[in-house]
Amino acid sequence: MKKLCIGIAVFCLSNPSAWAWEIHKNLMPWVVRGLSAETLKAIENPFKPQEQGMQNENTLSHLIMELQLNPKTKLDPLNATHAREILLSGAVDEPDHGMDENLEDSADPRNDRAYMGGKTGPTSKGFRHMFFAGWNLAHPIRSFQIPPRPLGLAPERAEILAKKARFLLQIENRAWGFRVLTWAMHFIQDLSQPFHSTQIPSLEIPLWSALLGGFGNLVKESTRTVANFHWAYEGYVNTQVLKGDRSPFADCLTRAKNYASIKVNRAEIHPRELADAIAAASVELAPTVGDSVVEFFGAKLKNPEYDLPKDKGTPDYEKLSVDPTLAKQRQKLEQVTCVALANGVMGSRLLLDWAIQAVLKTNR
Ligand SMILES: [Zn+2]
Numbered sequence: 001m002k003k004l005c006i007g008i009a010v011f012c013l014s015n016p017s018a019w020a021w022e023i024h025k026n027l028m029p030w031v032v033r034g035l036s037a038e039t040l041k042a043i044e045n046p047f048k049p050q051e052q053g054m055q056n057e058n059t060l061s062h063l064i065m066e067l068q069l070n071p072k073t074k075l076d077p078l079n080a081t082h083a084r085e086i087l088l089s090g091a092v093d094e095p096d097h098g099m100d101e102n103l104e105d106s107a108d109p110r111n112d113r114a115y116m117g118g119k120t121g122p123t124s125k126g127f128r129h130m131f132f133a134g135w136n137l138a139h140p141i142r143s144f145q146i147p148p149r150p151l152g153l154a155p156e157r158a159e160i161l162a163k164k165a166r167f168l169l170q171i172e173n174r175a176w177g178f179r180v181l182t183w184a185m186h187f188i189q190d191l192s193q194p195f196h197s198t199q200i201p202s203l204e205i206p207l208w209s210a211l212l213g214g215f216g217n218l219v220k221e222s223t224r225t226v227a228n229f230h231w232a233y234e235g236y237v238n239t240q241v242l243k244g245d246r247s248p249f250a251d252c253l254t255r256a257k258n259y260a261s262i263k264v265n266r267a268e269i270h271p272r273e274l275a276d277a278i279a280a281a282s283v284e285l286a287p288t289v290g291d292s293v294v295e296f297f298g299a300k301l302k303n304p305e306y307d308l309p310k311d312k313g314t315p316d317y318e319k320l321s322v323d324p325t326l327a328k329q330r331q332k333l334e335q336v337t338c339v340a341l342a343n344g345v346m347g348s349r350l351l352l353d354w355a356i357q358a359v360l361k362t363n364r
């Protein structure tokens with residue numbers, strides 16, 4: 001029995017990369033690009049001189065306590081004259097740099113870490129950066145996961161951070177407020193990546209033949225294969241996002257509203273509803289993403305010589321982006337990814353609007 005439990009735990013490490021879309025910073029110029037004139041004006045409003053250096057250590061220790069962050073969290077100094085700079089600075093990636101790692105058990109009351117990356121090391125942040133809604137009888141195959149209960153805190157973290165950000169903005173600690181708001185956006189963006197909202201996006205991904213070596217072997221090998229496709233997907237998408245106006249995603253990222261599949265009413269969006277809507281939209285997209293990555297990268301990624309988190313067999317993403325023999329598979333993959341990216345970008349913009357509107361209202 002013990003062996004089985006260990007096996008299951010390993011299986012649930014299947015998303016060891018705790019980032020989504022590889023580097024969130026690369027999405028932020030697109031987020032800013034499509035903002036309304038009113039929001040743009042608000043984020044270009046200069047900070048007071050005392051806010052620019054963000055040297056206030058008190059705010060950081062307060063945040064560590066209130067947000068249950070790793071007590072050793074260190075942040076780079078962020079010198080910004082207005083919010084737009086913070087949005088583009090890379091602060092959006094800070095949640096991946098240690099603040100959610102090696103936490104006390106009290107931060108993980110349901111013990112999700114047993115199934116999502118363990119309690120120590122870089123993978124121990126995974127439980128805050130993913131959310132698997134749980135096994136659902138209506139879609140027994142699509143929603144299959146171990147264990148069947150909901151796992152992960154990403155929607156909750158998006159909400160907690162967004163509220164803290166809004167509070168800081170309301171007390172006019174604006175530089176920190178916007179910094180924390182980019183952290184909240186990080187979780188919204190994580191949830192828009194279907195590999196962060198489903199444990200097994202496609203039944204094509206596990207290495208079922210490994211069952212011949214026993215259940216433990218199936219679990220071990222499938223952990224590797226899920227991670228391979230997860231990493232390849234994010235690596236490829238990042239390569240394409242970085243192409244700017246030549247990116248196949250340029251239009252989805254700019255006019256995200258026209259492509260997004262989240263069903264939200266802009267006027268009354270609350271961060272938690274937004275996070276839940278994005279997670280649900282990702283679950284819908286997951287089977288197509290799962291099938292597309294297998295068709296595009298090939299079933300060869302399941303072979304033992306591929307272990308992408310360990311730098312073994314990383315695909316040539318640039319070559320894949322132009323290979324004429326993969327035109328059809330590429331189109332299918334990019335089409336579904338366009339929707340997922342649009343959800344993440346639109347969600348980030350909605351969150352920003354929510355925070356700014358709340359502050360404008362209190363100042364009126
Ligand atoms: Zn993350």
Ligand SMILES: [Zn+2]
Binds near residue numbers: 019021230
């Ligand atoms: Zn990821």
